[in-house]
Amino acid sequence: MTTFDDASAVAARGPAARRSSVRVLLVPLILAMMLSQLDNMIVATALPTVTAELGGLEHVSWVVTAYTLATAASTPLWGRLGDTRGRKGVLLAAITVFLIGSALSGAAQSMGQLIGFRALQGLGAGGLMAGVMATVAELVPPRERGRYQGMISAAMAIAMIGGPLAGGAVTDHLGWRWAFYLNLPLGLLALTMIWLLLLRLPERRSTARLDHLGAALLMTGITAAVLLTTWGGTRYAWDSAPTLALGATAGAALWAFIRRQHRTAHPIMPPHMFRVRNFTLMSVIGFLTGFVLFGALLFLPLYQQAVQGASATNSGLLLLPMLAAMIATSLAAGRTATVSGRYKMFPVAGGALLTAGTWLLSRMDTTTSRPTAALYMAVLGAGLGFLTQIVTVVAQNSVEAHDLGAASAAITLFRTLGSCLGVAVMGTLFNREVQRVMAERAPGRPALDNAQLDAAGLARLEPALHEAYRHATAAGTHAAFVLSALAGMAVCAAALLVREVALRRTAQPTGRPARPQPDGSR
Numbered sequence: 059m060t061t062f063d064d065a066s067a068v069a070a071r072g073p074a075a076r077r078s079s080v081r082v083l084l085v086p087l088i089l090a091m092m093l094s095q096l097d098n099m100i101v102a103t104a105l106p107t108v109t110a111e112l113g114g115l116e117h118v119s120w121v122v123t124a125y126t127l128a129t130a131a132s133t134p135l136w137g138r139l140g141d142t143r144g145r146k147g148v149l150l151a152a153i154t155v156f157l158i159g160s161a162l163s164g165a166a167q168s169m170g171q172l173i174g175f176r177a178l179q180g181l182g183a184g185g186l187m188a189g190v191m192a193t194v195a196e197l198v199p200p201r202e203r204g205r206y207q208g209m210i211s212a213a214m215a216i217a218m219i220g221g222p223l224a225g226g227a228v229t230d231h232l233g234w235r236w237a238f239y240l241n242l243p244l245g246l247l248a249l250t251m252i253w254l255l256l257l258r259l260p261e262r263r264s265t266a267r268l269d270h271l272g273a274a275l276l277m278t279g280i281t282a283a284v285l286l287t288t289w290g291g292t293r294y295a296w297d298s299a300p301t302l303a304l305g306a307t308a309g310a311a312l313w314a315f316i317r318r319q320h321r322t323a324h325p326i327m328p329p330h331m332f333r334v335r336n337f338t339l340m341s342v343i344g345f346l347t348g349f350v351l352f353g354a355l356l357f358l359p360l361y362q363q364a365v366q367g368a369s370a371t372n373s374g375l376l377l378l379p380m381l382a383a384m385i386a387t388s389l390a391a392g393r394t395a396t397v398s399g400r401y402k403m404f405p406v407a408g409g410a411l412l413t414a415g416t417w418l419l420s421r422m423d424t425t426t427s428r429p430t431a432a433l434y435m436a437v438l439g440a441g442l443g444f445l446t447q448i449v450t451v452v453a454q455n456s457v458e459a460h461d462l463g464a465a466s467a468a469i470t471l472f473r474t475l476g477s478c479l480g481v482a483v484m485g486t487l488f489n490r491e492v493q494r495v496m497a498e499r500a501p502g503r504p505a506l507d508n509a510q511l512d513a514a515g516l517a518r519l520e521p522a523l524h525e526a527y528r529h530a531t532a533a534g535t536h537a538a539f540v541l542s543a544l545a546g547m548a549v550c551a552a553a554l555l556v557r558e559v560a561l562r563r564t565a566q567p568t569g570r571p572a573r574p575q576p577d578g579s580r
Contacts, residue, residue: 084312086251087190088213094183099221104234112169120173128180130474131277136185137467145193146256152185157245164238191466200455201563203289211447215384272318279311287478333508337456339540344449348476350542352383353484364531379432380439399560404448405553411441413546420539488534495533499526
């Protein structure tokens with residue numbers, strides 16, 4: 059069985075031997091990452107069946123929110139633990155926590171239990187996301203990371219699109235509990251392979267202590283921020299007392315956390331990382347990419363079902379053009395960056411395609427055909443593919459080796475927060491437009507509830523009301539993607555400011571611009 063003696067030994071091998079070694083380990087690493095990504099997508103599809111058995115409809119959104127909260131809040135902590143205690147032990151611990159949460163979630167007997175166990179699952183998922191990215195970064199030099207991060211990004215794209223399809227099939231044929239139980243054999247396989255393949259990877263014994271006060275402030279701030287974006291404009295109005303209180307709590311806690319990071323000897327998110335231009339720009343681009351990506355995953359299926367008459371399953375399949383384009387450009391960007399050592403072209407091109415794709419999607423109306431919509435989605439997917447993996451590679455290339463985990467976790471955190479804010483703000487715009495158009499086209503008619511908003515429910519409506527809702531959904535989609543196009547323009551602006559520092563051929567970062575290579579490249 060192949061094992062990795064240590065990160066430097068792997069990096070010191072010849073390119074062919076190193077690629078062979080890393081590809082072996084990439085299998086369980088990708089599997090671990092896909093578990094964390096797939097789980098939330100699968101569970102979201104199973105929620106109607108869950109509520110039918112466990113009840114608690116008024117709390118059902120917490121099944122997803124608890125997972126997201128725990129993932130976002132714990133990611134920076136896992137990343138820093140990996141930097142100070144070693145990747146292997148922390149990654150194995152994260153998988154173990156995730157599997158325990160999965161087993162308990164599958165056995166839950168009430169909605170309250172399920173929500174609590176989902177939070178435990180999310181706690182482990184935060185470690186999976188941070189740990190996998192940092193492990194790859196430690197095993198291979200920056201020049202070759204694009205190749206492997208591209209593969210991971212492609213797998214994540216498959217998980218995001220395939221999750222809802224898998225969730226429907228699992229729920230229909232095996233029952234909702236298997237949405238959690240299926241994690242167990244796959245997770246145990248990943249756990250065993252990682253333990254064996256990294257058997258001799260040395261553990262760190264750092265004297266650095268975890269900053270408990272900083273951790274508490276960060277978790278408080280992130281929790282309040284995620285709740286603000288989850289509840290704002292839906293459960294509570296944006297100017298209501300609960301929303302304002304959450305905003306104040308998030309702002310105060312995060313401000314105190316930033317102050318703490320500048321004063322403590324053992325910061326969770328070292329401030330010096332943000333003094334590096336490229337790292338800060340990648341954090342911004344990661345946030346904006348999450349903002350656009352998850353908004354698209356939410357509102358495109360709504361448009362396809364309400365306007366184009368697609369079923370829930372078919373609306374997932376109709377996202378395949380976006381998936382295919384994401385995979386193609388992600389892999390192409392990774393391979394090209396590996397060969398050339400250059401990367402600025404990819405965030406610039408990605409931002410341009412992101413802007414073009416979202417602008418095209420904002421032009422869709424009730425007459426847009428499915429092939430036309432597929433073309434627009436492919437443009438968006440191409441832009442996302444150029445951005446998703448290169449952001450992590452450039453961020454890791456900008457920091458010291460002892461900050462790889464913190465850097466990887468920070469990028470993951472900003473992407474998660476961007477997704478939460480994107481869904482919240484675009485959701486508010488979407489709902490306002492739907493209400494406005496419905497008031498114009500169907501005045502005095504009662505609001506439609508969620509049970510009526512799938513394709514089958516809409517087909518049962520009287521023709522005039524059905525047509526009104528088609529126009530309302532198209533208007534809401536337009537508003538959501540206009541905002542996404544503005545986010546794409548911001549990505550372009552940030553990408554143009556990126557300083558091209560050649561990806562190093564050595565595994566250990568220096569935090570400084572790369573010196574000229576023997577061939578004259580930088």
